[in-house]
Amino acid sequence: MNLLYVNDRRGQYPRSLYAETRLPLEPFPALKGETRADVAVVGGGYAGLSAALHLARRGYRVALLEAHRVGFGASGRNGGQVGSGQRQEVDWLEARLGRDDARRLWDLAEEAKALVRALAAEAGVPVRDGIAHACRSKAEIDHARHMADHLAGHYGYDRIRPLDGQALAGLIGSDAYMGGDLDRGAAHLHPLDLAIGMARLARDAGAHIFENSHVHRITHARKAGETSVVHCDTGRVICDHVILAGNGYLGDLDRHVAARVMPINNYIVATEPLGTDFPEILPEHTAVADTKFVVNYWRMDDERRLIFGGGETVTYRFPKDIAATVRPHLLSVYPQLKDVRLTHAWGGTLAITMNRMPCFARPAPNCLSASGFSGHGVALATLAGRLMAAAVAGQAEGFDAMAALPSRAFPGGTLLRSPMLVAGMAWFGLRDRLGF
Structure with a gap:
C-alpha cells in the first residue's frame, strides 16, 4: 500500500481548513x-x-x-503546535542518558522553537504564544508540577505555570480535566x-x-x-x-x-466560526493538548473556528466519515458544541518510533x-x-x-508494521477510553 496515494489525489492538498485559508503559492x-x-x-x-x-x-x-x-x-x-522540549520529557531522558545529554537535547529543542519563530516571522506567518497541557489524574498533575519546578531549577526554563482544575477550566472552557499547566514559551500557528x-x-x-x-x-x-x-x-x-x-x-x-x-493516521475537524458564542472556550487563544496516548489537541484560529484533533483508527485508509470519528472526542471536552456545525474534516499521516524520539x-x-x-x-x-x-x-x-x-526497530520490521498498527492502536485506544 503506497501511503502517498491511498487517501489523497495526486498533486492536490486535502480539503482542509488549512488548504482553504493558506497563503498563495503557484505550483512548482x-x-x-x-x-x-x-x-x-x-x-x-x-x-x-x-x-x-x-x-x-x-x-x-x-x-x-x-x-x-x-x-x-x-x-x-497538523495541529500547528510548537511544543517545548523533545517528545519525551527531560526526566525520561535523564534516566536513560544522564543530565548532560538530556540538557543538550533540551537545548536543541529550544533552538527548534526559536528557529520556527524566526522562519515564521521572515515568512510573515503569525505565531501565538501558549500551550496548555490538560491532565486526567492527580498523578499526572503532580508530575506536571514536578517537571515545571525541575525545568525552572535545573534548565533555566521558567515559562511553565502549573494549574489546578479550576484554573485550567477557566483557561480552556472545559471541566473535563483535573488540572495541568500552561507553557508560555510554546506556541501555535497555521501549519x-x-x-x-x-x-x-x-x-x-x-x-x-x-x-x-x-x-x-x-x-x-x-x-x-x-x-x-x-x-x-x-x-x-x-x-x-x-x-x-x-x-x-x-x-x-x-x-x-x-x-x-511507523506511519500512523490522525484526524482533525474544524467548527464553523463561533463568533461571540461560547466565550468561555479558549478566551486567551491558548492551544491545548491532553495526556492521552492518542492525544486530543486543539486551538482557535483568528476567525474563532475551533480546530480539534483526535481519534484513532486501525487501518491506513482514512474513514469515510472523518467528522464522525473525531466528534465524540470533541464533545468529550466541549459538550456545549453538540449543535455546532463541523465545516471541515481531514486526515493525515505522521510517523512514530518505538521510543517516541x-x-x-x-x-x-x-x-x-x-x-x-x-x-x-x-x-x-x-x-x-x-x-x-x-x-x-x-x-x-x-x-x-x-x-x-537509541532507535529500536519495531518487532517484525516493515513486514509486520500494519498488524502492529492494528494491535497497538486498538490497545492504546482502549487505555485512553478507560482513563489509563
Whole structure:
C-alpha cells in the first residue's frame, strides 16, 4: 500500500481548513529529464524545506523532490503546535542518558522553537504564544508540577505555570480535566502557511523545488567521492549528497529507517466560526493538548473556528466519515458544541518510533535521514532540516547528538508494521477510553 496515494489525489492538498485559508503559492514544476545537484532532498515537508533553505543559503545547489505539493503531508495538516522540549520529557531522558545529554537535547529543542519563530516571522506567518497541557489524574498533575519546578531549577526554563482544575477550566472552557499547566514559551500557528513560507524562502535562496515528482528509487554512492542517483517517475537527479525527509511517506526508500519509523493516521475537524458564542472556550487563544496516548489537541484560529484533533483508527485508509470519528472526542471536552456545525474534516499521516524520539540516521555514506517525530514535528522537523544541512557542510555535532539516541526497530520490521498498527492502536485506544 503506497501511503502517498491511498487517501489523497495526486498533486492536490486535502480539503482542509488549512488548504482553504493558506497563503498563495503557484505550483512548482515537475522534474523532467536529468539534473545535477550538490544535494537532492526527498520530501517537501518541514524537514526537507528547512534543509533545502539552509543548504541554499550556504551556497549549495539543491534539488528538492516532492511527490505532491510542498506541505502536502503532515507538515500541512497538523495541529500547528510548537511544543517545548523533545517528545519525551527531560526526566525520561535523564534516566536513560544522564543530565548532560538530556540538557543538550533540551537545548536543541529550544533552538527548534526559536528557529520556527524566526522562519515564521521572515515568512510573515503569525505565531501565538501558549500551550496548555490538560491532565486526567492527580498523578499526572503532580508530575506536571514536578517537571515545571525541575525545568525552572535545573534548565533555566521558567515559562511553565502549573494549574489546578479550576484554573485550567477557566483557561480552556472545559471541566473535563483535573488540572495541568500552561507553557508560555510554546506556541501555535497555521501549519501549512509555515510550510509554504519556508518553500518561498527556499526558492528565493536559490533552491530548485520540483513538485509532482515521486522518488521511487535511490542508487547510493558506495564510497566517498562517488555520486548518487535519485530516480523519479519523470527524471532523475545526480547528486553528491541525499537527504531523506519523507517521514510517514518514506515507504521503502530505505528499509533500515522504515523498520524504525511507523506511519500512523490522525484526524482533525474544524467548527464553523463561533463568533461571540461560547466565550468561555479558549478566551486567551491558548492551544491545548491532553495526556492521552492518542492525544486530543486543539486551538482557535483568528476567525474563532475551533480546530480539534483526535481519534484513532486501525487501518491506513482514512474513514469515510472523518467528522464522525473525531466528534465524540470533541464533545468529550466541549459538550456545549453538540449543535455546532463541523465545516471541515481531514486526515493525515505522521510517523512514530518505538521510543517516541526522532530517528536520525546515515543510511549510506553520503545520505542523511531524519523522521519519526511522533507528533512533535513542527519544531523538531524544522530543526532536523537545519541540522542535516549543517552536517552536509561538515558541522555534524547537532545531527550526531540526535543520531546517538537509541532507535529500536519495531518487532517484525516493515513486514509486520500494519498488524502492529492494528494491535497497538486498538490497545492504546482502549487505555485512553478507560482513563489509563
